[in-house]
Structures are given as C-alpha cells and as structure tokens.
Amino acid sequence: xxxxxxxxxxxxxxxxxYLNGIDLLRAFYGHNSHFNxxxxxxxxxxxxxxxxxxxxxxxxICKQHLPFISNRVTTLTLSDNEDTPGQINxxxxxxxxxxxFIHLRSLSILHIPSYYTLVKIADELHYLSNxxxxxxxxxxxxxxxxxxxxxxNSIWSLPKLTYCYYSVRIDLxxxxxxxxxxxxxxxxxxxxxxxxKWNQIYSLxxxxxxxxxLDIFITPFDNNHYQSSxxxxxxxxxxxxxxxxxxxxxxxxxxxxxxLRHLKITMVFNLINGYQWEQIIRNYLPKLKIFNLNMxxxxxxxxxxxxxxxxxxNSFQSSFWINEYKWFVRCFICDKIIRLETSxxxxxxxxxxxxxxxxxTFSHDNHLKFYHCMTSIDDNIVFDQSFLxxxxxxxxxxxxxxxxxxxxxxxxxxxLKTLRSLRILSYTDTYQSQLQALLDRxxxxxxxxxxxxxxxxxxxxxxxxNNASVRQLYLQKYNYQFNEKECDTLTHSSLGxxxxxxxxxxxxxxxIIILVKNMINLRALHIQCEDDEYSKYLSLIENVNESHQTNxxxxxKLIQWLKDNLSSTYLISRDPxxxxxxxxxxx
Numbered sequence: 180x181x182x183x184x185x186x187x188x189x190x191x192x193x194x195x196x197y198l199n200g201i202d203l204l205r206a207f208y209g210h211n212s213h214f215n216x217x218x219x220x221x222x223x224x225x226x227x228x229x230x231x232x233x234x235x236x237x238x239x240i241c242k243q244h245l246p247f248i249s250n251r252v253t254t255l256t257l258s259d260n261e262d263t264p265g266q267i268n269x270x271x272x273x274x275x276x277x278x279x280f281i282h283l284r285s286l287s288i289l290h291i292p293s294y295y296t297l298v299k300i301a302d303e304l305h306y307l308s309n310x311x312x313x314x315x316x317x318x319x320x321x322x323x324x325x326x327x328x329x330x331x332n333s334i335w336s337l338p339k340l341t342y343c344y345y346s347v348r349i350d351l352x353x354x355x356x357x358x359x360x361x362x363x364x365x366x367x368x369x370x371x372x373x374x375x376k377w378n379q380i381y382s383l384x385x386x387x388x389x390x391x392x393l394d395i396f397i398t399p400f401d402n403n404h405y406q407s408s409x410x411x412x413x414x415x416x417x418x419x420x421x422x423x424x425x426x427x428x429x430x431x432x433x434x435x436x437x438x439l440r441h442l443k444i445t446m447v448f449n450l451i452n453g454y455q456w457e458q459i460i461r462n463y464l465p466k467l468k469i470f471n472l473n474m475x476x477x478x479x480x481x482x483x484x485x486x487x488x489x490x491x492x493n494s495f496q497s498s499f500w501i502n503e504y505k506w507f508v509r510c511f512i513c514d515k516i517i518r519l520e521t522s523x524x525x526x527x528x529x530x531x532x533x534x535x536x537x538x539x540t541f542s543h544d545n546h547l548k549f550y551h552c553m554t555s556i557d558d559n560i561v562f563d564q565s566f567l568x569x570x571x572x573x574x575x576x577x578x579x580x581x582x583x584x585x586x587x588x589x590x591x592x593x594x595l596k597t598l599r600s601l602r603i604l605s606y607t608d609t610y611q612s613q614l615q616a617l618l619d620r621x622x623x624x625x626x627x628x629x630x631x632x633x634x635x636x637x638x639x640x641x642x643x644x645n646n647a648s649v650r651q652l653y654l655q656k657y658n659y660q661f662n663e664k665e666c667d668t669l670t671h672s673s674l675g676x677x678x679x680x681x682x683x684x685x686x687x688x689x690x691i692i693i694l695v696k697n698m699i700n701l702r703a704l705h706i707q708c709e710d711d712e713y714s715k716y717l718s719l720i721e722n723v724n725e726s727h728q729t730n731x732x733x734x735x736k737l738i739q740w741l742k743d744n745l746s747s748t749y750l751i752s753r754d755p756x757x758x759x760x761x762x763x764x765x766x
C-alpha cells in the first residue's frame with residue numbers, strides 16, 4: 180500500500196474509476212488522510228452496484244459515506260432480489276430525496292416491491308436532470324386500481340434520458356401505457372416485458388421522435404386495423420410476436436422502417452418461409468446488416484412434420500441467404516414442433532427433450548457444435564434418448580436432475596466445472612452418494628435446490644453434504660417443515676455453516692431465531708412459518724400489495740415478534756411476491 184500511495188493523484192483517480200464504490204471505500208477510506216481527501220474531495224464518479232451488497236456494507240455506505248459524496252454518484256443500482264430483500268425502501272429511509280444525486284447518469288431499480296414504491300420513485304425522477312440511462316423493473320402486482328400514466332410521463336419528461344428499460348405490469352395481459360409527454364432525448368427503449376398493439380407503435384414514435392432502438396412484444400389480442408406510417412429513425416429492432424392470426428401487419432410495419440440495420444425477431448406459433456423473408460428484406464430493408472430469427476410452430480398429428488421442416492429449411496438455401504448475406508439457419512423437430520433459428524445466436528432452450536431431427540444450411544455446422552453451446556437442462560429425462568451416445572455437454576450453468584441419475588449422464592456431461600445452479604427432484608436418502616458425486620464435480624456451484632416428495636419424512640442425509648462453493652440453499656419446495664432441533668442440526672452442517680442465502684419452511688417462530696443466531700454467514704433468510712396467522716389473514720384480502728401499505732405493521736404479530744427478538748439492524752418484511760413468506764436481510 181505504501182508504494183501505491185505515492186502514485187500521482189491523477190493516476191490514483193484513474194484507478195478509482197474502475198472500482199465499484201463499495202469496494203473502493205472499503206479498500207481505501209480510513210487508511211490515511213491522503214486517501215480520505217481524494218475520496219471525499221476529488222474523486223468525481225462513484226458507481227454503486229448494490230445487487231449483492233451485504234446489509235452491513237449497505238448501512239455503512241448510506242450512513243457514513245452518502246451524506247458526503249451523493250452529489251458525485253454517477254451510477255446507482257438497487258434491487259429487492261433474494262440477496263437484498265427490502266433494499267429499495269431501506270434506501271429511502273436513509274435519504275430524503277433523489278435531489279442530492281444531482282450528477283446521477285445511470286439508475287437501475289430492479290424487483291420494485293409495490294406500486295406504492297414505484298410511485299415514490301416516479302415522483303423523485305424529476306430531480307435527476309442529468310440521467311441518461313434508466314431501468315425500472317417490477318413484478319405483476321394484480322391491482323387494477325393504479326395509474327401508470329404518471330410513471331411513464333415522469334420518465335419521458337427526463338431531459339437527457341437516452342436509454343430506458345421499463346418492465347412494469349399490473350397483470351400478464353396488460354398493454355403498455357403510452358406517454359403523453361414528448362421526449363426529444365430518448366434514443367433506445369426496451370418495453371419487451373409488456374405487450375404493445377400494432378397501432379400503438381406509431382403513437383410511441385410520435386412521443387419519441389428520435390428513437391433509434393426499440394425492443395417490443397406484440398400482443399396477440401389485437402384485432403384492430405393497422406395504419407402504417409414511415410419511421411425513418413429506427414435503426415435497431417427486437418420484436419417478439421405471439422400467435423399472429425395475420426402476419427400482414429408485421430410485414431406492413433417492416434415496410435416503413437427503411438433504415439433498419441439490425442433486426443431480431445421471435446415468432447411464437449408462426450412461421451414465415453425463407454422466400455417471403457428474402458422478398459421483405461430485398462424490397463423494404465435495404466440497409467439491413469444483422470438478422471437474427473427465431474420462430475416455431477406446432478403441427479397436428481396427421482401432418483408429415485419432417486416434410487414440412489424440409490420445405491421450410493430449403494426455402495433458406497438460395498444465393499441470397501448462403502452467398503450474398505451468409506445468414507445460415509438451423510431447423511429442428513421436437514415432437515410436433517418445428518423450430519427455425521439463425522445460427523449466429525443460440526435461442527433454443529431445451530426443457531424436456533432434445534430435438535429428434537435437425538438440419539443446418541451451414542455446410543460446416545454439426546450437432547456437436549450446437550450442443551456445446553447449451554448451458555441448461557431442466558429435466559434429466561432428456562438422457563433417456565437413445566441417440567445421445569456422441570453428445571457432450573461441457574458448459575452447463577444450470578441443471579435440474581430427477582434421481583436416480585441416468586446411466587448416460589456422466590458420459591454426456593463429463594464436467595460440471597461451469598455449473599452454478601443445481602436443482603434436485605425426487606430426493607431421498609437412497610441417492611446420497613449420487614448427490615455427493617455431483618457436488619464433488621461442481622467446484623463453482625453457488626445455488627443448491629433440493630426437493631423431496633410430500634409423503635416422505637425429513638431425509639437425514641441432507642445434513643451430511645459437502646461443497647465448498649455453495650452459498651445459497653433453497654429448501655422452500657422441499658415439502659417439509661423443519662422443527663427447532665432439525666434447524667439446529669442444519670445450522671451446524673457443512674452447507675449450513677457456509678450458507679449466505681437460505682429459503683426454508685419451519686414449524687414455529689423459535690426455529691427462525693435458531694437459524695439467524697447460529698448461521699454465522701447468513702445474509703438473507705426467506706422463510707415460511709406454520710404459526711404465521713397474519714399470512715392466512717392476508718390471503719383473504721384482495722389487492723394484497725396495497726394492504727401491505729394500508730395495514731400497520733403491528734397487526735402482523737409474527738413480524739413484530741421477530742423485530743422484538745432480533746437485532747434492530749435486521750430488515751424484516753413480507754415478500755410482496757408471496758404473502759406466506761417473510762424476508763430477513765441480516766448482514
């Protein structure tokens with residue numbers, strides 16, 4: 180540190196630019212007055228990514244540092260995810276307003292817990308006059324008595340905003356609320372988590388006249404006539420369409436984006452052949468350079484599906500596709516579904532079965548290269564397929580396995596060095612050695628999810644496993660409620676000692692105290708408790724998210740009991756996505 184300290188201030192400040200604000204302050208603040216002066220008086224660009232921040236680190240940042248550096252924070256990322264439950268509202272308990280973040284340029288707020296919090300955020304946005312990037316994400320909250328117009332308008336009123344990702348839905352069928360404000364700065368908008376009608380597109384461009392990038396999902400519930408108009412500013416388009424009864428609206432839209440250079444299109448239960456795509460691109464998209472296509476459809480049993488698949492892929496083998504643009508495609512059959520996608524990007528996600536037929540227009544393509552790109556498997560029934568003898572899956576990130584493990588598994592998946600998430604189904608003590616073998620071969624495994632059948636008692640082998648990298652235990656779907664003794668045993672097990680995030684069901688509230696006090700590395704706890712009477716009351720109330728705001732906390736006897744019996748520094752709240760679950764952000 181001494182040699183580092185004597186570097187010129189200009190070099191030190193340049194180095195600071197590469198560090199997350201949490202790491203920067205933890206490493207250098209308090210070391211000596213020189214570093215303190217640099218950090219508090221001279222460094223001008225703090226970036227705080229708080230997605231996996233511990234409660235202790237978060238409190239230090241908010242209490243000790245933010246009052247002195249908030250006007251020099253340029254990037255801020257918050258989340259109410261399973262790592263940091265309650266973080267968003269906790270920030271508002273420390274700061275009075277966004278007004279102090281006068282130089283904030285990028286703001287991401289993910290997993291917003293309620294409409295109430297969303298409105299509070301929207302009301303504060305007008306203070307962020309230098310904001311250029313904004314991401315807002317909230318899960319569907321099932322309350323129709325809301326007004327998203329003010330939220331959208333507050334975004335479109337930001338004077339320097341150029342990029343916006345907006346995922347705010349009341350329910351799964353809700354269409355996007357169009358702004359009534361004009362934004363002359365926005366150039367990129369991603370609203371793909373909501374549905375948009377064809378006729379809304381032009382209205383969106385009227386409110387956003389300089390839009391160059393758009394990511395949208397077109398609703399299947401749109402029978403209105405589409406009147407197209409030229410949209411010359413659009414350069415990049417990602418569009419998803421589901422069960423279009425008439426593809427003419429999409430073609431009409433593409434006719435009016437003559438400057439499009441990048442098109443990514445996903446069509447669910449719709450297929451357009453290569454001859455049609457060639458005509459669309461030749462006639463209407465002369466500047467297109469990148470074309471990513473993913474489409475699939477399901478066919479009835481009485482049709483010759485292989486013949487249909489051959490017809491489809493043959494339509495993508497003209498000189499236009501192979502020689503002129505070198506856009507190659509792959510075509511698959513899985514049961515009665517035909518899927519076709521460009522080979523430049525792997526879209527295909529296997530759930531229950533591998534495809535039983537496939538072809539590619541790229542002469543050097545092969546199925547080994549294709550399977551090498553796979554990163555997840557949702558069920559090991561796929562290993563029952565007889566043609567897998569020469570397939571190797573070496574880049575698995577997420578795997579779901581139903582015990583017992585198929586005999587082909589280890590030949591097909593020779594390495595688990597990239598595995599980060601493992602879900603085990605139909606677990607019993609009988610398969611202890613198989614699960615330990617999996618854990619031994621997964622040196623970077625982070626999340627372990629174990630599930631057993633409802634009729635079984637607790638499987639004692641659960642407490643005997645070892646894996647040095649596992650930090651998250653998901654036992655909420657284990658189909659068992661742990662008593663006090665079993666919770667105590669879990670806290671002293673190898674996986675329990677190193678666990679940082681735990682999801683579990685318990686019989687009574689005293690078990691919660693045991694888990695919190697004995698699990699020395701626990702940062703976040705997600706828990707369902709059998710003696711939680713208030714959750715049963717909440718389940719009878721409509722518009723539960725709003726009831727969270729209108730009902731005082733002291734009516735929630737379990738939460739109040741936990742606050743009375745645990746440290747006041749712990750953040751304890753109901754999970755807005757599951758009223759039966761209580762969240763604790765601990766350390």
